[in-house]
Amino acid sequence: MKLDRIYLRTKIFYGENSLERLSSILGKRIWIICDRFLIENGSIRKVLEVIDNSNEVKLFNGVLPDTPLTVIGKGVAILKQFRPEVIIAFGGGSAIDTAKGILYFAREMKADAGIPLIAIPTTSGTGSEVTAATVVVDHETKKKHIFFDDSIYPDEAILDAKLTLSLPPEITANTGMDVLTHAMEAYVAKGASVYTDALAEKAVELIMKSLLQCYRHGDDGQAREQMLLASSLAGIAFSIAGLGMSHSVAHQVGGTFHIAHGLANAVLLNEVVLFNSRDSEVRAKYAQMAYRTGMVERSVDPGFAVDVLLTCIMSLKKMMNMPLTLAECGVSKEDFDKNVRYVAQNAVKDGCTPMNPIKITEQDVELLLKKLY
Structure with a gap:
């Protein structure tokens, strides 16, 4: 017998001071996944400023548009080496999809022990911060692949409109x-x-x-x-x-x-x-x-x-x-x-x-x- 169900996993923080949620994380290895542009234009500072100094923070700025499978592979290798206790995906849909793709393939390889994912969108577009979907691209075949899996719902989403003000x-x-x-x-x-x-x-x-x-x-x-x-x-x-x-x-x-x-x-x-x-x-x-x-x-x-x-x-x-x-x-x-x-x-x-x-x-x-x- 088929049973209808609604599954809502992601805890959402929104409003003017929502980024302050990050200040409550203490003594963890935090891996931030974003694109190079957000580092170069200084946007990453808004995140780093609220993270407590007791944490060890590592940045991964290899995110590219249309999330290539090659980037996912590099990310899985870094995850296995750094062993983060918290992952923060900061950026547009590509950054969040990259983080979710890394977690998806890491779990397939038994390399992930349930690392929590916090998604912080800087665009109002993909909704990836609250979904069980991720899109990756095989550039050799020019095909996009979409994966749906409940395991890649972000655990938390932080919606701070200030981060979207500079969008052209x-x-x-x-x-x-x-x-x-x-x-x-x-x-x-x-x-x-x-x-x-x-x-x-x-x-x-x-x-x-x-x-x-x-x-x-x-x-x-x-x-x-x-x-x-x-x-x-x-x-x-x-x-x-x-x-x-x-x-x-x-x-x-x-x-x-x-x-x-x-x-x-x-x-x-x-x-x-x-x-x-x-x-x-x-x-x-x-x-x-x-x-x-x-x-x-x-x-x-x-x-x-x-x-x-x-x-x-x-x-x-x-x-x-x-x-x-x-x-x-x-x-x-x-x-x-x-x-x-x-x-x-x-x-x-x-x-x-x-x-x-x-x-x-x-x-x-x-x-x-x-x-x-």
């Missing part, structure tokens, strides 16, 4: 659209429930109020905090409900054409909503999102409600000056034609595909990509 507009737009895609996909995914619906609806409400403000006025602390909360809400929602076609295609588009993950999702999202809306029940669910977030009155037809939802998403992208096609993202026609079938084949095999509300084929993905070129 382009990254704010890309990561913000990733949050929106998480919420939209979780809302109609096969694993959706009343719990995940509530989380996704609130996430979309916050995004529509705050993302454009963050893009235009990056120093607006309240808007940044709302986006950081939206990211975690959407992350929890998709970690329980699943994702779908947008992410399965975005993973492969990103790995093959080297397009930022959030931007790939932004390009895909409208066409994916249209594709899934072929099913009347899914279309009605999208309409519910428009009703519940105040985009339209409940009295209007569901089809019109979905049209308004799509218009809101497209308008948001245009106001943030985002590319709307793969060609505008810099993909050449030659490169597209050479790889479109390969991308479609890998997308259908992607770990997110089974949770899409309706079945997709390689031909469906190819057609969708050709519309977006």
Whole structure:
């Protein structure tokens, strides 16, 4: 007998003084995983300043975008040598995914004895600080692999909006659209429930109020905090409900054409909503999102409600000056034609595909990509 369940493991600290949580760690070997940029621009000092001097701290700054398997391998070797008692992942999705990937493979190799992971995001995007998912890239095959495992939920997440204030507009737009895609996909995914619906609806409400403000006025602390909360809400929602076609295609588009993950999702999202809306029940669910977030009155037809939802998403992208096609993202026609079938084949095999509300084929993905070129 199948039993429904909701599993929430991560303890979340949020608000103005949330980083102070780190000051309570005493006498431990702490391994901080981040990228080189956060060390060079001084952001790492905000973390180091609150860590007590009784701890031994080691930095790993080898994080790269789209978490390569080679970096994971180096990280596992360092973990076995340093034997940290606490791991802090500090940065965007790549830093947190790297830490989770290291822990995943270390546990597979019996080299990890339950080291607690504290995730501190510096972007409002992936929601990786509250999920059981990590994405890694095999650069030889240009394929992205997504792993889902309850053992890699971060034990704690620290959400401090001050750490996101310096995000440039382009990254704010890309990561913000990733949050929106998480919420939209979780809302109609096969694993959706009343719990995940509530989380996704609130996430979309916050995004529509705050993302454009963050893009235009990056120093607006309240808007940044709302986006950081939206990211975690959407992350929890998709970690329980699943994702779908947008992410399965975005993973492969990103790995093959080297397009930022959030931007790939932004390009895909409208066409994916249209594709899934072929099913009347899914279309009605999208309409519910428009009703519940105040985009339209409940009295209007569901089809019109979905049209308004799509218009809101497209308008948001245009106001943030985002590319709307793969060609505008810099993909050449030659490169597209050479790889479109390969991308479609890998997308259908992607770990997110089974949770899409309706079945997709390689031909469906190819057609969708050709519309977006």
